[in-house]
Amino acid sequence: MEIKTTVKNLQNYKIYLQVEKAVQEFMEKNNYLKIDIPVLSPALIPESYLEIFETEFNYFDKKQKLYLTPSPEIFLKRLLVAGIGNCYYLGRTYRNSEPNSDWHSPEFTILEFYKLGISYLEMADGVLALLRFINNKVKNHKLKFDRWEKYSVAEAFEKFAGIKQTELFNEKLFFEKAKEKRYLNVEMPNLGVCTYEDLFSQILATEIEPKLGVSGYPTLLYDYPKQMASLAKLNEDEITAQRCEFYINGLEIGGFCTELNDYKEQEKRFILEAKKRKKNKMINHSIDKGFIEALKYGLPFCTGAGIGFERLVMVMANVTSIDKLKLINIS
């Protein structure tokens, strides 16, 4: 990797600053408290699909492992338990093993916010209002945010990939369908080659995502299979989770979910994730027990949203890669 200075990106960088300002203005108007978080944390919550950066604090013979925070969630949720109310973070986060590409950078800016007392579908209106507010500030006339184009995940798989609901929610049928579609290395999960989550993401990325957010409106996908629940609350059907992701120009910009506040279920998911990390020989970090204690005390009913800030600016600036937004790139 090397350092590159690209002053010709100045115009795009100015749009970056405009969007940043617009977000802060919107959040303030809507009574979200801005939160600053530590970059270095002594413990994290286990997540099996993202690798972290590890460093060490040294003072004489005292040493302590510290980790660059891969997400502000660990801090914001503690504050939510402590009663801080609606809040947001807009700043850097760090993820290892994610090389630079048009849509990724190992350090990136995230906008994460939590609103109390509402569920995921109610949050959809708020996110649309945020997008509209930003768009009005940067005056991008190519994009319209008057409404969502909405599909449930099941509808999108049926419409764009020809996979029926019965096939989507049945792992065996889903694998058979993928094989029929000639996906590579499709084996049943017990052989350890490919998981349902892997295949779901592959089909979504190959056949569905390119068709989303291209009709002039942003597309909202909602109700993910429970295997893709992450930290979202399950629906009453118990096969889907209250999780949404939204797309503009075929690119996933962000997502939100009704936060799981069942402490026991959360602990179960953490143990599973920690096991997967160990199995995949990922960095063995300390687990934030205080976070689990806080959740025991009770996370209020809320919806949390995360937006890839650079991706959002990319669509506002009509550019197709993150590096075009920056004056200084490390790649």
Added chain:
Amino acid sequence: MRVNAGNLKKGEFVTFQGEICQVMKADFYSPGKGSALMKARLKNLITAKNVEYAYKSNEQVEVLDVTSVDMQYIYKDQENLYFMDERTFNQSSLPISVVGEVSRFFKEGEKMFVYMYDDKPLTIRPPMSVRLKIIEADDAAKGDTVSGAKKPVTVETGATVMVPIFVKVGETISINPETGEYTGRV
């Protein structure tokens, strides 16, 4: 050579669903849940059609061991481009649809690298830059030269290129054939 799909690079050749394809684009993409992916655009070198496919970044992909042979571009017809190996005088042809838009900038007699696999030509390796003479331009075109106003000109292969207003007929310019962009006067 087998590589992790996460290390696939633009320009490499792979077999996809039984057919030889060239990687036109390969970008890392992590959906956050499920394994990381390598989103690739693959050009089928028989049908010339592009197909999008998201590989799991940790799955093994066979990258074909191709050779590149220095050949002379001799001519084209409606469908194909013809090349000659100057040592053996063997001729090879490639469909214009497979080589793509870069062929608009090929001048007869120019040397070029042709990728071969199993003694069959696959496609060409586009030169980094080509030098072509302008044969038609509106030299009277006026514009604000400071803000970089441009005009269309025709080069000797018949292709149209956008150049700065000050460039005139008879001058030779360099062009990036992959993007079709003017890169300077020679």
